Amino acid sequence: MKKSTPITAAIIGCGVIGPNHARALELDGRAALKWACDIDAKRQGRIAAPKFTRDYREVLADPEVDLVCVCTPHPVHAEVACAALAAGKHVVCEKPLASHPSELAKMIEAAGKRPDLVAAGIFQHRFTPFARRLKTLLSGGDFGRILQASVEFRCTRTEEYYASDAWRGKWKEEGGGVLLNQAIHTLDIFQWWLGGDPVEVDGTVARRRMACIEVEDFGEARVRFASGSSAVVRAVNDGVSGWGVDLVIEAEYGSVRVGDSHRPVEVKHQSTSLATELWAMGQVRLDGIRMPGKAVYGDHHALQLADAVSAILEGRKPFVTFQDASAANAIVLGMYHSTAVGGAVSLPLKDYKTPVLPLAP
Numbered sequence: 001m002k003k004s005t006p007i008t009a010a011i012i013g014c015g016v017i018g019p020n021h022a023r024a025l026e027l028d029g030r031a032a033l034k035w036a037c038d039i040d041a042k043r044q045g046r047i048a049a050p051k052f053t054r055d056y057r058e059v060l061a062d063p064e065v066d067l068v069c070v071c072t073p074h075p076v077h078a079e080v081a082c083a084a085l086a087a088g089k090h091v092v093c094e095k096p097l098a099s100h101p102s103e104l105a106k107m108i109e110a111a112g113k114r115p116d117l118v119a120a121g122i123f124q125h126r127f128t129p130f131a132r133r134l135k136t137l138l139s140g141g142d143f144g145r146i147l148q149a150s151v152e153f154r155c156t157r158t159e160e161y162y163a164s165d166a167w168r169g170k171w172k173e174e175g176g177g178v179l180l181n182q183a184i185h186t187l188d189i190f191q192w193w194l195g196g197d198p199v200e201v202d203g204t205v206a207r208r209r210m211a212c213i214e215v216e217d218f219g220e221a222r223v224r225f226a227s228g229s230s231a232v233v234r235a236v237n238d239g240v241s242g243w244g245v246d247l248v249i250e251a252e253y254g255s256v257r258v259g260d261s262h263r264p265v266e267v268k269h270q271s272t273s274l275a276t277e278l279w280a281m282g283q284v285r286l287d288g289i290r291m292p293g294k295a296v297y298g299d300h301h302a303l304q305l306a307d308a309v310s311a312i313l314e315g316r317k318p319f320v321t322f323q324d325a326s327a328a329n330a331i332v333l334g335m336y337h338s339t340a341v342g343g344a345v346s347l348p349l350k351d352y353k354t355p356v357l358p359l360a361p
C-alpha cells in the first residue's frame with residue numbers, strides 16, 4: 001500500500017529504546033510523530049509527541065496513524081504488533097520479535113495476511129556498509145563455499161541491570177537472557193551472512209553466575225542451515241570482560257574475522273582488491289547521527305527507520321521483514337528447547353519448553 005508524505009507515526013513503549021525510534025523518525029523527516037503510548041503514566045514526556053495515552057488501542061483506533069513502532073518488553077510485542085497489523089498499520093517491532101515460538105508464528109502469520117503493509121523487525125546492525133557488502137559478496141558466491149563458521153559473544157549485565165525493570169531476567173516476562181536479549185544482534189548478523197534458514201539446533205544453555213535471574217547467562221550450540229552448512233555459536237554474560245564479539249567465517253576463497261561493533265578485524269581473500277575494498281567498508285563511520293541510548297546499540301536505528309519509511313512510501317518490503325527477523329529468534333528459542341529436552345531440535349519448533357536452570361555450583 002503506497003503512501004504519500006507525511007506519514008503519521010506512533011511509538012508504543014516510552015522506556016529506553018522508544019526515544020531512539022523518535023530520534024530516528026525526526027532525523028528522517030518524512031514521518032510526523034503523533035502519539036507516544038506507555039502503560040506507565042510517569043513515562044509521559046520522555047518522547048515529545050502531541051498526544052499521549054496509556055492504552056495502545058486508542059492509537060490503533062486513530063485512522064490518521066500509518067506507522068506503529070513497538071518498543072515494549074518482549075512478551076508484549078506479538079499482542080501489539082498483531083493488533084496494529086490487523087488495524088491496517090505499518091509496524092516496526094523491536095528485537096527479539098517474540099519470546100515464545102507461538103508468538104513468533106502469530107506475528108509472521110499476521111504479516112503474511114497483510115502483504116500490503118510494512119512489517120519490519122529491528123536488527124539495526126545489518127545496516128552498516130560493511131555488513132551489507134559482506135552479505136552481497138557471500139551470497140553472490142565471491143567467497144565460495146563456507147568451510148567453517150563460528151561466533152562468540154560476551155557482555156556484562158549486572159544485578160543492577162536486571163533489577164532495573166520487573167520484566168527482566170524471568171522466563172515469563174523477558175523470555176530469555178543473554179542470548180535472547182543481547183547476543184541476538186550478533187546471532188542475527190551471523191546467520192544472515194551465512195545464508196539464513198536455520199533448520200536444526202543442538203544447544204545447551206546454563207546459569208553459571210547470576211543468582212538473581214531465572215534465565216541463562218551462558219549458551220552454546222551447533223546450528224544447521226537448509227543449505228547443509230553448520231555453525232557454532234556461544235554467548236556469555238561474564239561480568240568482567242565487557243562487550244565483545246569474535247566471529248569467524250572461513251570459506252573457499254577467503255575468510256573474515258569480525259570483532260566488536262561487528263567491524264572487521266581481518267579480511268583475507270584471493271583477490272587483494274576485493275579484500276581491500278571490504279576492509280575499507282569496515283572503516284566507514286556514519287558520523288552525525290548519534291542516537292540516544294547506550295553505545296552498544298550503535299547509531300543504525302536511523303537507517304532502519306528510514307528504510308521502513310521508504311518502504312511505506314515506495315510500497316515495497318522493508319530490508320528486514322518479520323520473516324527475516326524471525327531466524328535468529330528461532331535459533332535462540334531452539335537453544336532453550338534443546339536444553340529442556342536434552343538433544344537436537346528441528347526448526348520451526350512444534351512444541352516448546354523452557355529449561356529449568358539451577359545456578360551452577
Ligand SMILES: NC(=O)c1ccc[n+]([C@@H]2O[C@H](COP(=O)([O-])OP(=O)(O)OC[C@H]3O[C@@H](n4cnc5c(N)ncnc54)[C@H](O)[C@@H]3O)[C@@H](O)[C@H]2O)c1
Nearest residue numbers: 013014015016017038039040071072073074094095165297
Ligand atoms: N535494538 C536495540 O539495540 C535495543 C536496545 C534496547 C532495547 N531493545 C528492545 O526494545 C524493547 C524495549 O526495551 P527497553 O529497554 O526500552 O525496555 P523498557 O522497560 O525501558 O521500556 C519498555 C516500556 O514499555 C512500556 N510498556 C509495557 N507494556 C506496555 C503496553 N502494553 N503498552 C504500552 N507500553 C507498555 C513499559 O511501561 C516501558 O516504559 C525490548 O524488546 C528490547 O529488547 C532493543
